Amino acid sequence: MTEPSKEAVCVTGANGFIGSWLVQTLLTTGYTTIHATIYPGSDPSHLFTLQAASKANLKVFEADILDDVAVSRAVEGCTGVFHVASPCTLEDPQDPQKELVLPAVQGTLNVLEAAKKFKARRMVLTSSISALVPNPGWPQDKVFDETSWTDLDYCKSRQKWYPVSKTLAEKVAWEFAEKNGIDVVAIHPATCLDTQEYHWLGAVHVKDVAKAQVLLFESPAASGRYLCTNGIYQFGEFAERVSKLFPKFPVHRNSREMPVAGVSQRNRTTWRFNGETQPGLVSCKDAAKRLMNLGLVFSPVEDAVSETVESLKAKGCLVQKMSHS
Numbered sequence: 001m002t003e004p005s006k007e008a009v010c011v012t013g014a015n016g017f018i019g020s021w022l023v024q025t026l027l028t029t030g031y032t033t034i035h036a037t038i039y040p041g042s043d044p045s046h047l048f049t050l051q052a053a054s055k056a057n058l059k060v061f062e063a064d065i066l067d068d069v070a071v072s073r074a075v076e077g078c079t080g081v082f083h084v085a086s087p088c089t090l091e092d093p094q095d096p097q098k099e100l101v102l103p104a105v106q107g108t109l110n111v112l113e114a115a116k117k118f119k120a121r122r123m124v125l126t127s128s129i130s131a132l133v134p135n136p137g138w139p140q141d142k143v144f145d146e147t148s149w150t151d152l153d154y155c156k157s158r159q160k161w162y163p164v165s166k167t168l169a170e171k172v173a174w175e176f177a178e179k180n181g182i183d184v185v186a187i188h189p190a191t192c193l194d195t196q197e198y199h200w201l202g203a204v205h206v207k208d209v210a211k212a213q214v215l216l217f218e219s220p221a222a223s224g225r226y227l228c229t230n231g232i233y234q235f236g237e238f239a240e241r242v243s244k245l246f247p248k249f250p251v252h253r254n255s256r257e258m259p260v261a262g263v264s265q266r267n268r269t270t271w272r273f274n275g276e277t278q279p280g281l282v283s284c285k286d287a288a289k290r291l292m293n294l295g296l297v298f299s300p301v302e303d304a305v306s307e308t309v310e311s312l313k314a315k316g317c318l319v320q321k322m323s324h325s
């Protein structure tokens, strides 16, 4: 029996880190019509090196998300829209409104307008934990969940523009969805290794983010916001896990430990955290229970760390620093 063909879908920001993994996941789960948007003038060739990619199943559209006509062209014919494109940088912008807020907010509105015009049945919006935290008003001793919203005044007063851009973009999406009857589901990935979010809650393998995006599109019952992290815990604990995997790298540690053969004690005592790295953050293993209840099984974060290290080494971005004992 042949598999029923899957719907045509559009992925914005297909050239990016999460976007590429999403395209890969869609291709390997049987999607045969994928409209991939890329920033005008950028090179899409790596998309065609993905497993199962071909000119037949992957159509590339050059579209600045601020260009409503180009966005509309890309979404036409699709019943599903994965909106991933958004400026994602940790560098301080010179003009935060122009560089971060406008493309995040107006870009989201342009994609929603196109989804409405072509009657897409669902849009999966890639939000972020940066739309959930920082939230200094969150009750002490309570695990962060999808009911938390980033405190915009707190961020603006500290010039934290990326969380502002992600929060405002998500807010306009919910308003638009409510007003126009569009089915929007939002995913809030924590730090995907290779890149980083402004605030730490936990980490997640980028492959799991892509799987979750597809799951949210395909699950009729999905609605609202979905935190996507393999647990909530201190960054110090994460560093501890990384240092155990790669004891020869000078990774920050929480406390003095037993010496490791071949690792200089000088390195080990210099690179240390004192106490909690996120004071008051309440740990929780199954923080993404909404996604887990839909069937998502997270990969161990250690896999993501090892794969990231291997990838960085292969690209020559990471040179193993051996100890001088």
Ligand SMILES: NC(=O)c1ccc[n+]([C@@H]2O[C@H](COP(=O)([O-])OP(=O)(O)OC[C@H]3O[C@@H](n4cnc5c(N)ncnc54)[C@H](OP(=O)(O)O)[C@@H]3O)[C@@H](O)[C@H]2O)c1
Binding pocket: 012, 013, 014, 015, 016, 017, 018, 019, 038, 039, 040, 042, 063, 064, 065, 066, 084, 085, 086, 087, 088, 103, 107, 126, 127, 128, 129, 166, 188, 189, 190, 191, 192, 193, 195, 196, 197
């Ligand atoms: N990485 C993480 O840890 C993480 C965690 C949570 C949420 N997120 C969210 O996930 C999404 C993807 O992030 P990423 O990590 O994959 O970053 P990324 O690699 O920088 O991907 C962002 C993509 O958006 C595109 N883009 C930005 N501005 C655009 C514009 N005006 N018009 C068209 N395309 C534009 C970029 O194109 P160019 O590269 O060609 O400029 C890029 O392909 C973002 O919405 C981000 O906020 C990321």
